[in-house]
Each structure stands twice: as C-alpha cells, then as structure tokens.
Amino acid sequence: MKHFITIIGILLIMTGIFGISYTWHIDHRTAESLSAYCRIDFQSSYTEAGKLEGAILSLWDYRYDSSHLEPKAILYTDGDAWEMVASVKQDNPPEDDMEHRFQHENKLFVELPRSSLPAIRKADEVRFRFYYDNGQVIDLPLNAPDLEYWKKQLMP
Numbered sequence: 791m792k793h794f795i796t797i798i799g800i801l802l803i804m805t806g807i808f809g810i811s812y813t814w815h816i817d818h819r820t821a822e823s824l825s826a827y828c829r830i831d832f833q834s835s836y837t838e839a840g841k842l843e844g845a846i847l848s849l850w851d852y853r854y855d856s857s858h859l860e861p862k863a864i865l866y867t868d869g870d871a872w873e874m875v876a877s878v879k880q881d882n883p884p885e886d887d888m889e890h891r892f893q894h895e896n897k898l899f900v901e902l903p904r905s906s907l908p909a910i911r912k913a914d915e916v917r918f919r920f921y922y923d924n925g926q927v928i929d930l931p932l933n934a935p936d937l938e939y940w941k942k943q944l945m946p
Contacts, residue, residue: 823933824918834943849898859896860921867909876900911944
C-alpha cells in the first residue's frame with residue numbers, strides 16, 4: 791500500500807510539472823514575427839473617391855493564464871513610435887471546445903493613426919508592441935510577407 795501511494799504521488803507530481811511547464815511555455819512562447827506569435831488581421835479602408843482613410847489591426851492571442859491585455863499598443867516604423875489606445879477583450883474558454891477548453895482568447899483591436907500610414911508604406915521594418923497586465927510585453931516585427939501585404943493594403 792505504501793509503495794502504491796508513493797507511485798501515485800510521483801505520478802501526480804510529474805503530471806503537475808508537465809502541466810505547469812507546458813502552460814508556461816505556451817503563455818511565454820517566443821516567435822520571430824507577430825503572425826507567428828498570434829493571429830492578426832490588417833484591413834484598410836478607403837473613401838468613395840478612393841482616398842485612404844484609415845487602417846485597423848485586429849489581434850487574437852490564446853493563453854492559459856487569465857492575464858488581460860492592456861488597452862495600449864505601440865507601432866514602430868523604422869524606429870519611429872506611434873502610441874495607440876486599443877480596444878481589448880478577453881473571452882473565457884468555451885466549454886464545448888475540447889481542444890481549447892483551458893485557453894483564454896485575448897482580442898486587441900486598434901485603429902492605426904493616419905499619420906503612421908505613409909510611414910508604413912515606406913518602412914523597411916514594422917514592429918508592434920502590446921502589453922499584458924501581468925507585466926509581460928510582446929514586441930515583435932512583421933515578417934516580410936506580412937509587411938508587403940500591409941504596404942499593398944495601403945496603396946492607393
């Protein structure tokens with residue numbers, strides 16, 4: 791009996807260590823670009839006359855911890871900073887989705903400043919920074935295909 795309880799204890803400890811390290815790895819993952827880290831969507835809008843009027847970036851990040859996104863973001867275009875106020879939302883894990891039942895979906899929506907749009911068109915590097923309320927800062931560049939897509943979206 792003592793041997794059985796020891797084995798169960800070791801198995802529980804190993805399971806706990808694996809679970810904690812796995813969720814820590816997902817919540818603190820590294821990536822080389824913004825779209826490798828989370829799901830992004832960039833959309834531009836034009837007036838009826840065909841003039842560029844703005845652009846919106848939407849971002850979805852899935853995490854195991856319940857940290858919330860801060861409603862602020864910074865866009866860097868070749869080192870120039872564009873601070874923005876974002877709309878953020880966190881959805882609790884869906885009960886019926888077995889694959890993501892423990893992951894919180896964090897959403898960030900931001901309208902890019904109009905003055906930043908010409909800078910994006912000319913930029914060699916665009917970076918995006920956003921924050922979590924637990925102190926974690928995510929600061930990642932766009933990869934080359936995403937940067938080209940953004941530039942095409944902003945062409946008249």
